[in-house]
Structures are given as C-alpha cells and as structure tokens.
Amino acid sequence: MAVRKNAVPVKSEIVIKGRGITVGFGERKILENLDIDVYRGEILGIVGASGTGKSVLLRTILGLQAKVAGSVEILGQPYDDAEPAIRAQIDQRLGVLFQQGALFSSLTVLQNVEFPMREHLGLSPRLMEELARLKIELVGLAPEAADRMPSELSGGMIKRASLARALALDPDIVFLDEPTSGLDPIGAAEFDELIATLRATLGLTVFMVTHDLDSLHTVCDRIAVLGDRHVLVEGTMADMLEFDNPWVQKYFRGTRARRLEA
Ligand SMILES: Nc1ncnc2c1ncn2[C@@H]1O[C@H](COP(=O)(O)OP(=O)(O)OP(=O)(O)O)[C@@H](O)[C@H]1O
Numbered sequence: 305m306a307v308r309k310n311a312v313p314v315k316s317e318i319v320i321k322g323r324g325i326t327v328g329f330g331e332r333k334i335l336e337n338l339d340i341d342v343y344r345g346e347i348l349g350i351v352g353a354s355g356t357g358k359s360v361l362l363r364t365i366l367g368l369q370a371k372v373a374g375s376v377e378i379l380g381q382p383y384d385d386a387e388p389a390i391r392a393q394i395d396q397r398l399g400v401l402f403q404q405g406a407l408f409s410s411l412t413v414l415q416n417v418e419f420p421m422r423e424h425l426g427l428s429p430r431l432m433e434e435l436a437r438l439k440i441e442l443v444g445l446a447p448e449a450a451d452r453m454p455s456e457l458s459g460g461m462i463k464r465a466s467l468a469r470a471l472a473l474d475p476d477i478v479f480l481d482e483p484t485s486g487l488d489p490i491g492a493a494e495f496d497e498l499i500a501t502l503r504a505t506l507g508l509t510v511f512m513v514t515h516d517l518d519s520l521h522t523v524c525d526r527i528a529v530l531g532d533r534h535v536l537v538e539g540t541m542a543d544m545l546e547f548d549n550p551w552v553q554k555y556f557r558g559t560r561a562r563r564l565e566a
Pocket residue numbers: 329334352353354355356357358359360361
C-alpha cells in the first residue's frame with residue numbers, strides 16, 4: 305500500500321530543540337554533546353545501530369532520563385528546568401507511544417484512553433467517554449475494541465490502542481518508540497499509513513524511533529542517524545544515500561534496503 309506524505313512541513317518552527325545533550329550511565333557515555341532539531345509538522349525518523357541510544361534520547365527529551373549536560377526546549381519553552389506547572393502544561397501537548405505499548409493491563413481500552421483525560425481535563429464522565437470512543441475510532445479500531453482488556457488484543461490492536469491513548473489530549477507532538485516492531489509487514493504498512501494520515505489531518509509533529517526501512521522510506525520527511533554518541537547525519541532519504549559513512553551506507557544501501565527499492 306502506497307503511503308502519501310500529504311502535509312509537507314515547512315522547515316521554520318522548531319518544536320523540539322535539544323542542545324549539547326549528554327547522558328551517561330556510570331562512566332559510560334551514551335550520548336555526548338548531541339544537538340537535535342525537530343520541525344513542526346514533520347515526521348522525523350531516528351535510526352541507528354542497536355544500543356546507540358535512540359530510546360535514551362527519546363526518554364531524555366521527555367525528561368524521563370536524567371542528563372549530565374545539555375538543554376531541551378519543547379514548543380518554544382525550556383522544558384527540562386521548567387517549573388512543574390509549566391512542565392505539566394507542555395506535557396499535555398505531548399503524546400507518547402512506548403515500545404511495548406505500555407497499556408495498563410487492568411484497564412479496558414476505553415479506560416486506558418480516558419486515563420490521561422481524567423488526569424488533565426475536568427470533563428464529565430459522559431463527555432470523556434465520548435471523546436475516548438472518538439479517539440479509538442480515529443486510530444482505526446472497531447467500536448467493540450473499547451471494552452476489551454489489553455490481553456485480548458492483537459499486537460497491531462495494542463499499538464493502535466496505545467496510539468489512541470497518546471492522542472487523548474490532542475497533542476502537538478507524538479513520540480513513537482519503534483511503533484511497527486512486532487507487526488507483520490501488512491500491519492506495519494497500515495500503521496505507517498495511519499501515522500501519515502494523522503499527521504496530515506491533525507497536523508501532528510512525529511518523533512519516531514524506528515528500525516523499519518519501510519517506514520523511513522514511506523512516511524518520514526527527515527531522518528536523523530545516531531552514532532558515536534551524537535547525530536551523525538540528518539536529512540532526507542536522498543541525503544542518507546549520499547552520506548559517506550560505512551554504517552549509513554550499509555543500512556540504507558544494504559540488501560534489505562535494495563529489496564525495498566526493487
Ligand atoms: N537505565 C539504564 N541503565 C544502564 N544502561 C542503560 C539504561 N538504559 C539504557 N542503557 C544503555 O544505553 C544504551 C542505549 O540504549 P537504548 O535503549 O537507547 O538503545 P537503542 O538505540 O534504543 O537500541 P535498540 O535499537 O536496540 O532499541 C544501551 O547500551 C543500554 O544498555
């Protein structure tokens with residue numbers, strides 16, 4: 305299924321600005337003096353060899369991982385050292401889909417989607433339920449899925465339910481950690497299609513950690529490659545193909561990549 309990139313982002317407004325980010329565990333530095341910009345409306349794919357720190361970067365931007373040095377601005381405001389009230393305001397504009405979906409196993413899909421609404425919005429139960437059901441529909445789940453427990457869902461449905469929860473507060477930016485991992489190729493392509501559609505219709509900015517070359521080809525406007533503890537290269541797929549680095553060349557021009565181009 306061909307995915308069209310409907311909304312071409314204008315490279316003007318930076319919505320995530322990371323500068324000099326350094327993160328270490330004990331003596332071991334995972335990220336060092338890393339700079340990153342994410343532009344409003346774009347789908348940015350973060351790639352890199354296993355263990356290069358992609359998830360650590362995502363967690364650091366979100367303030368879930370302590371850094372040794374550096375700063376993070378989100379939506380034009382300092383985020384990492386913001387007052388709790390300001391930070392809570394920014395948090396409401398962010399949605400996150402963690403690698404394993406991370407739904408609350410003891411809550412139904414509906415209750416999972418309602419969870420952030422209950423935390424942040426003072427809505428009546430009826431309105432909250434209506435909104436949550438809309439989000440569930442938005443991500444392509446059947447209405448009946450709302451009343452299922454996470455254990456009763458397929459991998460693809462879990463991803464969609466998690467995305468519905470990530471969208472619960474109408475975020476400006478969505479963070480996705482390997483959203484298509486564990487999905488079969490058709491499920492993965494459908495998920496990519498969903499991301500592209502949501503970006504086009506809701507104007508989302510998407511920060512996506514992925515190993516999925518299909519996603520990089522079909523939905524990402526830009527790609528940032530992590531390596532040697534920082535962003536080795538960032539740009540379009542065409543830029544990746546031109547970049548003179550053995551790992552980047554092998555990754556983007558290797559057998560699996562060539563199969564995609566065929
Ligand atoms: N809490 C932690 N304590 C110690 N080391 C950690 C911790 N979290 C991550 N690491 C280490 O940091 C490095 C980067 O981890 P990270 O999960 O960000 O890698 P990744 O690039 O996302 O990998 P993958 O593609 O395999 O998911 C790894 O070596 C990992 O073992």
